[in-house]
Amino acid sequence: MNNTIISAIDLSFKYGEETILDSLTFNFPSPSFCVLTGPNGAGKTTLIRIITGIEKNYTGTLNVFGVPAAKFINKGELAYLPQRLNQTSLNLPTTVDDILNSNLFKTVDQEWIDRILEKLHIPDFNNKLISQLSVGQRQRVWLARSLIAKPKIIILDEPVSGVDSINQVEFYEILNELFSLGISIILVSHELEVVAKSANLVWCLNRKLIIHKSIEEFTHSSDLHDIYGSNHVHLEHQH
Amino acid sequence: MFEIFQYDFILRALLAGSILGIVLPILGIFLVVRRYSNIADTLSHVSLVAVLASIVTGIAALPLTIFTTVLVSLGIEKFKQSQKIYGETALAIVLSGSLGLTAILISATKQGSAQLFNFLFGGLNFVNQTDLIQLFTVVPIVLLILFFIRRELLLISLDEELASAEGLSVNLINNIFIILCSIVISLGITSIGVLLLSTLIVIPVVSAQLFKQGFVSTIFISAFLSLVSIWSGIILSFYFNLATGGMIVMINLFFFTIGILYQQLNK
Numbered sequence: 001m002n003n004t005i006i007s008a009i010d011l012s013f014k015y016g017e018e019t020i021l022d023s024l025t026f027n028f029p030s031p032s033f034c035v036l037t038g039p040n041g042a043g044k045t046t047l048i049r050i051i052t053g054i055e056k057n058y059t060g061t062l063n064v065f066g067v068p069a070a071k072f073i074n075k076g077e078l079a080y081l082p083q084r085l086n087q088t089s090l091n092l093p094t095t096v097d098d099i100l101n102s103n104l105f106k107t108v109d110q111e112w113i114d115r116i117l118e119k120l121h122i123p124d125f126n127n128k129l130i131s132q133l134s135v136g137q138r139q140r141v142w143l144a145r146s147l148i149a150k151p152k153i154i155i156l157d158e159p160v161s162g163v164d165s166i167n168q169v170e171f172y173e174i175l176n177e178l179f180s181l182g183i184s185i186i187l188v189s190h191e192l193e194v195v196a197k198s199a200n201l202v203w204c205l206n207r208k209l210i211i212h213k214s215i216e217e218f219t220h221s222s223d224l225h226d227i228y229g230s231n232h233v234h235l236e237h238q239h
Numbered sequence: 240m241f242e243i244f245q246y247d248f249i250l251r252a253l254l255a256g257s258i259l260g261i262v263l264p265i266l267g268i269f270l271v272v273r274r275y276s277n278i279a280d281t282l283s284h285v286s287l288v289a290v291l292a293s294i295v296t297g298i299a300a301l302p303l304t305i306f307t308t309v310l311v312s313l314g315i316e317k318f319k320q321s322q323k324i325y326g327e328t329a330l331a332i333v334l335s336g337s338l339g340l341t342a343i344l345i346s347a348t349k350q351g352s353a354q355l356f357n358f359l360f361g362g363l364n365f366v367n368q369t370d371l372i373q374l375f376t377v378v379p380i381v382l383l384i385l386f387f388i389r390r391e392l393l394l395i396s397l398d399e400e401l402a403s404a405e406g407l408s409v410n411l412i413n414n415i416f417i418i419l420c421s422i423v424i425s426l427g428i429t430s431i432g433v434l435l436l437s438t439l440i441v442i443p444v445v446s447a448q449l450f451k452q453g454f455v456s457t458i459f460i461s462a463f464l465s466l467v468s469i470w471s472g473i474i475l476s477f478y479f480n481l482a483t484g485g486m487i488v489m490i491n492l493f494f495f496t497i498g499i500l501y502q503q504l505n506k
Contacts, residue, residue, distance in 0.1 A: 052404035073406060080404040092272045092396065095453040102394045104405055129451055 003030045011060035020046050024209045033179045036188045038205035044188045052080045076105030076149030083157040096125045105149035116147045136167030153184040243477050252363040255430045256469035258378050264461035267440035272396050279440040281330045284337035285311045286428040291344035308421040361432035361484030381419050435484050442491040449498030464494050
């Protein structure tokens with residue numbers, strides 16, 4: 001049975017006089033692996049910031065876990081990896097342990113934490129400085145941190161930007177595993193070819209939102225051309 | 240060698256220097272990692288203006304200094320949060336204004352250059368009982384508050400958006416932190432002066448970072464380096480009859496150089 005994690009009716013956002021999001025209406029059922037895609041400046045990050053409660057100046061209705069977003073108190077059910085997170089921490093004298101312990105929803109379930117670190121191939125990194133890790137390793141540390149509180153949904157904004165292609169594939173495989181464990185995912189990505197293998201829901205955003213219930217539906221529509229201006233990516237979908 | 244400790248003014252200097260030497264790097268690490276350490280210098284100059292204004296007007300120095308510094312710091316934060324002006328730009332504007340007002344107030348007071356020298360370069364040798372009581376009453380409270388909000392401060396230092404998404408009131412925590420900085424700077428201006436305030440907030444932290452340790456270890460290392468520089472600076476300046484503030488700064492720079500060499504050797 002599907003439960004709705006996020007729902008919106010006529011969600012709009014303006015920056016000054018410019019409309020960034022125009023009357024979005026959607027339900028995000030659990031469990032889902034959704035790719036949020038669209039050209040640069042389409043409003044993807046803005047939508048994510050509104051869902052995560054960072055941006056509050058929107059109009060329309062938005063509910064998160066059945067509660068109006070303005071009243072939703074995140075107790076760890078919703079995890080978020082902002083864009084370029086793995087670059088912002090480089091100047092800090094922080095170890096992997098410091099990063100993991102910075103999760104304010106930290107659980108005392110050490111067994112769960114050890115399982116996460118094992119699954120993400122970073123089991124012995126606790127005392128390493130975050131600045132000493134590769135880009136891909138740093139991103140996995142941040143992902144591990146986001147999993148500590150056993151979230152029901154993780155929202156990732158272009159998490160593999162700057163990561164080499166092998167690590168990108170590995171990262172998406174990890175996301176797929178998390179999805180198979182029942183954790184819903186919203187992934188902002190342009191990497192349609194790679195994420196097509198994992199996602200079962202596609203949101204195309206360019207001020208307005210077009211929802212596709214499956215990758216097959218998306219690939220057979222004209223939206224790729226309408227949104228990006230060309231059918232420039234050949235998509236394959238495998239389950 | 241130990242005759243230095245028979246002088247009350249030296250003991251007061253060591254006490255004042257010690258408590259400031261502990262709290263300033265702890266505040267400093269959160270400023271340095273956010274690349275916002277220039278605010279320490281700016282707020283030091285604002286405090287100097289307030290102290291000079293108290294001399295001209297006769298208003299009690301400490302309340303005026305704390306009030307002015309807190310008000311200005313919150314104003315800078317407001318500019319930063321509104322994103323109408325970059326944080327650095329706001330600092331530069333306030334710093335220029337402070338220096339201008341300092342020049343005007345100096346010309347308006349009958350005080351000589353000696354007192355200005357103390358405000359700029361530190362008057363540790365002139366710390367009195369009242370200064371000590373104020374420091375040892377307020378600074379422990381500041382440290383306690385910092386301890387209670389330490390995880391929130393670290394998370395905000397890592398990424399403000401992430402902190403906001405996890406339910407933190409980022410603006411509130413930032414405002415609390417900058418108020419704490421303002422209070423400590425206001426307390427320190429008459430005893431250690433503008434130069435040492437800026438130095439002790441930044442250089443011990445930067446030196447400690449060179450030892451590539453975790454966050455808590457870096458805090459302890461920076462506080463240790465700060466304390467050693469203060470104690471050795473006071474002692475050496477006593478025996479060589481040199482300016483205490485300048486000596487402490489040079490010892491901090493020496494530690495920074497050692498840190499650089501350590502880093503090079505461990506590459």
